[in-house]
Amino acid sequence: MTDLTSLTLAQARDALRRREFSATELAEAHLAAIEKARALNAFVLETPDRAREMARLADARLVNGEGGPLAGLPLGVKDVFCTADVRTTACSHILDNFVPAYESTVTASLWRDGAVLLGKTNNDEFAMGSSNESSHFGPVVSPWRRRGSDAKLVPGGSSGGSAAAVAARLCGGAVGTDTGGSIRQPAAFCGVVGMRPTYGRCSRWGVVAYASSLDQAGPFARTVRDCALLLRSMAGPDGKDTTCAERPVPDYEQSVGASVKGMRIGIPKEYRTPGMASEIEDLWQRGAQWLKDAGAEIVDISLPHTKYALAAYYIVAPAEASSNLARYDGVRYGLRVPGRDVIEMYERTRAAGFGKEVRRRIMIGTYVLSAGYYDAYYLRAQQVRTLIKRDFEECFAGGIDAVLTPTTPSAAFAIGEKGRADPVEMYLNDVFTVTVNLAGLPGISVPSGLDAEDLPLGLQLIGRPFAEEALFALGAVIEQAAGRFAPEPWWRRD
Numbered sequence: 502m503t504d505l506t507s508l509t510l511a512q513a514r515d516a517l518r519r520r521e522f523s524a525t526e527l528a529e530a531h532l533a534a535i536e537k538a539r540a541l542n543a544f545v546l547e548t549p550d551r552a553r554e555m556a557r558l559a560d561a562r563l564v565n566g567e568g569g570p571l572a573g574l575p576l577g578v579k580d581v582f583c584t585a586d587v588r589t590t591a592c593s594h595i596l597d598n599f600v601p602a603y604e605s606t607v608t609a610s611l612w613r614d615g616a617v618l619l620g621k622t623n624n625d626e627f628a629m630g631s632s633n634e635s636s637h638f639g640p641v642v643s644p645w646r647r648r649g650s651d652a653k654l655v656p657g658g659s660s661g662g663s664a665a666a667v668a669a670r671l672c673g674g675a676v677g678t679d680t681g682g683s684i685r686q687p688a689a690f691c692g693v694v695g696m697r698p699t700y701g702r703c704s705r706w707g708v709v710a711y712a713s714s715l716d717q718a719g720p721f722a723r724t725v726r727d728c729a730l731l732l733r734s735m736a737g738p739d740g741k742d743t744t745c746a747e748r749p750v751p752d753y754e755q756s757v758g759a760s761v762k763g764m765r766i767g768i769p770k771e772y773r774t775p776g777m778a779s780e781i782e783d784l785w786q787r788g789a790q791w792l793k794d795a796g797a798e799i800v801d802i803s804l805p806h807t808k809y810a811l812a813a814y815y816i817v818a819p820a821e822a823s824s825n826l827a828r829y830d831g832v833r834y835g836l837r838v839p840g841r842d843v844i845e846m847y848e849r850t851r852a853a854g855f856g857k858e859v860r861r862r863i864m865i866g867t868y869v870l871s872a873g874y875y876d877a878y879y880l881r882a883q884q885v886r887t888l889i890k891r892d893f894e895e896c897f898a899g900g901i902d903a904v905l906t907p908t909t910p911s912a913a914f915a916i917g918e919k920g921r922a923d924p925v926e927m928y929l930n931d932v933f934t935v936t937v938n939l940a941g942l943p944g945i946s947v948p949s950g951l952d953a954e955d956l957p958l959g960l961q962l963i964g965r966p967f968a969e970e971a972l973f974a975l976g977a978v979i980e981q982a983a984g985r986f987a988p989e990p991w992w993r994r995d
Contacts (some may be wrong), residue, residue, distance in 0.1 A: 504530070504738060505522065505526065505530035505531070505684065506530050506531055506534050506670040506671070507525050507670060507841070508673070509673070509722070509723055509724050509726070509727050510571075510574050510673045510674050510722055510723075510724075510726075510727040510730055510731070511590075511724070511726050511727055511730060511754075512663055513527060513573070513574055513673055513951035514570075514571070514572070514573075514574060514730070516521050516562065516572045517559075517563060517568070517572065517574075518568070520563075522959055523556075523560050523561045523573075524556040524557075524559040524563065524573025524583065524617065525556045525557060527556070527573055527574075527575060527617075528552045528553060528555075528556035528573075528575050528617050528619070529553075531552075531575045531619055531671060531672055531673070532547070532549050532552060532619065533620055533988055534669075534670060534671050535547055535619065535620065535666075535671045535672075536553050537992075538644075538669055538671055538992050538993065540642065540745070540752035540992045541641060541642045541643075541644060541665055541666075541669060541670065541671075542623055542638065542641050542642060542662075543577075543622055543623055543641055543656075543661075543662045543663075543665040543666040543671060544577065544619075544620040544621065544622055544623065544662065544666065544671070545580050545590070545592060545620075545621055545622070545623045545636070545638045545657070545662070546580070546587070546588055546620050546621040547583050547620040547727050548587060548618050548619065548620045548621075551587065551618055552575065552617050552618060552619050552620075552944075553873065555612070555616075555617040555618060556575075556617050559572045559573035560573065560615060562615065564955040565716075566582070567653025568615050569613065569614035569615035569734075570614050570615070570730070570733065570734060571611060571614040571615045571616040571730070571731075571734055572614070572615030572616075573615060573617060574615070574616050574617065574673050575616075575619050575672050575673050575676070576611065576616050576617065576618065576619060576672055576673065576674050576731075577619055577620060577621075577622040577662070577663055577666045577667070577671065577672040577674075577675035577676075578608055578618060578620075578621055578622065578663075578675065578676050579621070579622050579624050579628075579633070579660050579663050579675070579676055579677045579678060580592050580621040580622060580623065580624055580662075581624060581627075581628055581678055581708055581709040581711075582605045582608050582621075582676065582708055582718075583601040583603060583604065583608075583707040583708070584601065584604060584605070584608055584609060584618065584621070585601060585602060585603055585604040585868040586600060586602070587600065587601075587618070587621065587655060588600050588602075588621070588643075589601050589621065589925075590637070591624070591626065591627045591628070591710070592623060592624050592625065592626050592627075592636040592637050592638055593637050593778055593854065593855065593856065593859065594637045594836055594853065594854045594855075594856070595625045595829045595831075595833060595835050595836045595850070595851070595853075595854025595855055596709075596829070596834070596835045596836070596854075597836050597854075598819070598835075599834050599835050601707075603707060604707060605704075605706060605708055606704035606706045606707055606739045606741060607676060607703055607704060607707070607708070607718045607735050607766075608676070608707070609707075609732050610735055610737065611676070611731075611734055611735065612836060613734075614734040614928070617681075617735070619671070619672050620732060622660070622662030622663045622666055622675060622677075622767050623636050623638055623639075623641045623661060623662030623665075624636060624658065624659045624660055624661065624662055624663075624677070624843070624863075625658040625659035625661070625683075625857050625858070626681075626855075626856045626858065627709065627711055627822070627826065627859050628659040628678055628680055628683055628709075628711045628716075629659065629711060629822065629858050629859055629862055630658040630816070630858055631657065631658045631682070631683075631686060631927050631928070631930040632655035632656075632657065632658045632914075632916075632920070632927065632930075633655060633656055633658040633659065633660075633661025633662065633687070633917070634655060634656065634658070634673075634916060634917075634920075635658075635856050635857070635858040635859070637856060640653075640655065640661075640916050641661040641662050641665050642654070642656070642665070642990075642992075643655060643656040643657075643661075643665055643668075643690065643691060643913055644656075644665055644668050644669040644691065644988040644990070644992060645690075645691065645692065645913060645956055645957065645988045646988070646989075646991065647671070647834060647954040647955065647956060648954050648955040650954075652915045652930070653915065653916045654913040654914065654915055654916065654956070655690065655820075655913055655915070655916055655918075656668075656687050656690055656691050656791070656913070657686045657687030657688075657689065657690035657691065657909075657930075658686070658687060659677075659680070659683040659687075659905045660675075660677030660678065660679070660683050660684055660687050660721070661687045661690075661691075661940070662675075663675035663676065663677040663684075663687070663721050663957065664677070664684075664687035664688055664691040664693055664695065664721055665687075665691055667691070667693045667721045667722060667723060668691040668692055668693050668723075668988060669988070669990070669992065671704070671989075673722070673723075673727070674720060674721060674722040674723075674728075674730075674731050675720070675721040675722075675725055676703055676718060676719070676720055676735065677695070677718070677721055678708060678711075678716055678717065678718050678719070679695075679697035679716075679717055679718075679719055679897070679934075679938065679944075680711050680712050680715045680716050680717075680818060680938060681715065681814050681818060681931045681934060681935045681938050682750070682908075682930075682931045682933075682934025682935060682937075682938070684696065684719045684720075684946075685697055685699050685908050685934050685937075685944055685945070685959070685961055686908060686909055686930060686931065686934055686946075687721075687948040688721060688908070688948075688959060689883055689908035689909045689946045689948070689957065689959025689961075690909065690912065690913040690956075690957070690959075691913075691957065692948045692957030692959075692986040692987070692988070693721055693722065693723055693945045693948065694718045694721070694722050694723065694724060694725050694727070694728045694945065694946065694947055694948065694976065694980070695719065695720070695721050695728070695945070696720055696728045696732060696737075696943070696944075696945045696946075696969070696972070697717055697719045697937060697938070697943060697944045697945070698717060698719050698732060698736060698943050698969055699717075699720075699746075699941060699942060699943045699966050699967045699968075699969065700714075700744070700938075700941035700942075701715050701717075701744050701745055701746040701941070702717070702736045702745075702746060702748075702967065702969070703717060703718040703719065703732075703735050703737075703745070704718075704730075704737075704738075704739035704741065704742040704745045705717070705742050705744065705745070706739055706741040706742040706745075707741075710798065710821075710825040711818070711821070711822055711825065712817065712819075712820075712821035712822055712825070712961060713744075713821055713825060714817070714821060715814075715817070715821070715938040715939070717734060717820060717938075719732070719735070720732050720735060723985070724980065725757055725847075725945075725947065725973055725976040725977045725980050726757045726977070726983075728973070728976075729753035729754045729756065729757050729973045730754050732753050732969065733750055733751075733752060733753050733754065736750045737750045738776050746967070748967060751969075751970055753867060753969060753970060753973055754874065755970075756814050756970035756971070756973045756974045757973050757974065757977045758974070758977055759796050759926045759970075759974040759977075760795075760796065760974075761792065761797045761974050761978055762795070762796030762797070762836065763796065763797070764792075764796075764797045764798070764902040764903065764971065764974075765797070765798045765799050765800050765900050765901050765902050765976065766789065766792050766797050766798065766799050766800065766901070766902065766903055766904070766905050766943065767801075767802035767896055767901040767903070767904040768785075768789060768799060768800065768801050768802065768904075768905060768906075769803065769804045769807065769903070769904060769906065770801060770802075771803065771804050771805065771808060772804075772807065772906045772907065772933060774910065774932065777907075777910065778910070780952050780953060780958070781858050781907050781910065781911070781958065784907065784949055784950050784958050784960065785960065787949070787950070788905055788949055788960040788979055789905060789952065791958070791978060791979055791982035791983070792905065792975060792978055794981070794982075795978045797975070797978075802896050802899075802901060802903060802904070802939075802961075803892075803931045804889075804892040804893065804896065804904075804936070805832070805892060806885060806887070806888040806889045806891075807892070807936055809885045809889070810885075810887075810889055810932075810935050810936045810939060811928065811929070811931065811932055811935055812882070813882040813883075813885040813886055813889070813939060814931070814935040814938070814939060815865070815928055816865075816869050816878050816879060816882035817879070817882050817886060818862070818866075818867040818938070819862040819863070819865040819869070820863050820865075820868035820869050820870050820879050820882075821866070822863060822866050823862070823863045823864075823865075823866030823867045824866070824870075824871065826855075826859070826863055829850075829851065829854065829855075830847050830850065830851070831846055831847065831849075831850030831851075831854070831984075835851055835854065836853065836854040837850055837851075838850045858924075861924065862971075871881075880976065886909065886939045886940075889936055889939050889940055890939065890940040890941070893936075893940050893942060893963075894950075897958055897965050900950070902964075902965070902971055903959060903962050903963060903964045903968075903971055903972060903975055904962070904963040904964075905961070905962055906933050906960070906961045906963065907933055907958075907959075907960060907961065908933060908934065908946040908958075908959035908960060908961040909930060909933060909934075909958070909959065910929065910930065910932055910933065911930075911952075912951075912952045912954070912956035912957065912958055913956055913957075933961060934961070936963075937961075937963055940948055941966065942962045942963055942964060942965070942966060943963070943965075943966070943967070943968065943969045943972055944961055944962065944963045944964070944972070945961070945962050945964075945969075945972045945973070946959040946960070946961050947948070947959060947960055947961075947962070947976045947979045947980050947983070948980070948983060948985065948986050949979055949983045950983055951986060957986050962975050962976055962979075965974045989994050
């Protein structure tokens, strides 16, 4: 029998329907792979009993011809999605042993369609980070290595556990959240596909909030088709989330392989940053040529306010975080550190419960919202955000169907290599991704090549609002031209 963990979600779905193997066998293969890959620290909680029960139910439904579109498909879930009766901590000490009594809308939709929960994946604490080094459970180790080196690399962040688990064949697909690039950047670092849908396409209800106007759930998978398959189940209106769009959900899988002839693809000059590595520039040019060869038209465009995006993002996001994280006080749930009075209890609990990066962002956010600084920082950042959104709107109004850029300014770096002395060095990893979140647009990262040290690189496609179908069609062109990439399984413990 074929190694079941090597199958894509679409392949596994079709084979399950043909009864070539059972959902239980598929789940067991992935549970065994997870057990052998604990050196990666991709999962912070494994749920084998629940996986077996969900697989058993999927088998029963498949036998009766009642299986949903994801029946029996094994997934990992980022530890910011509340999962009923399954520990959810956002990888923070302050949420130690928190077990929700409710299910997030996104995960409930996945289980409705028959998916199987393998466990909760690691992430930066409260999704704040670009390397997955800020997790209370320790950093995730990328399944990739530089040629001739044993140095442990970061998988990207904040959804690093999800990206690493998919790349290492520990799950068929995974879900994450993207606030400033937290799906697309780790997808690029790990050589997998990651989609950040339009803001409002997926419900945020039951997702631990970081920055509410920027957060959006999305899928990870090894192929564009698999991402389309997952997003169809994840997306849709939700009365519990007033920011969730009341729009029908297309069959995204139908757009994979669709013609891109006549589409106009913008190449923004502002993304050619000073000191950009030649291999990133070369990759970008190859991607444009692949789309041109498929019939698309390549157009040079300008997004003039891009240069302000990173600064605006790192004002808006911490400001919203400082407000959202005020609820963690040691009173209702999670960690509590006693004090002489309630104020001291708050102070001790938050000091002990939040990690260094989370405390830094709370303090930045509180500062920019404080009296005397609100107009100078937060209000101005919101004005810049409006200008960034307008740049994209003008390009789309001018006939541009999608924008092509690099996903990241470099390949993955080693654990501990960046951000220790200067946090801004780490923040610069988001330079190509934050504009999408500020403008509320959909974006997809597709593996597009390897660098000189055999590490994966990704290209990003940015689309019109609610035009994910175009991104899947374009992404499939890049995927077919570039081929697929997989790491050598050095982590397996047999």
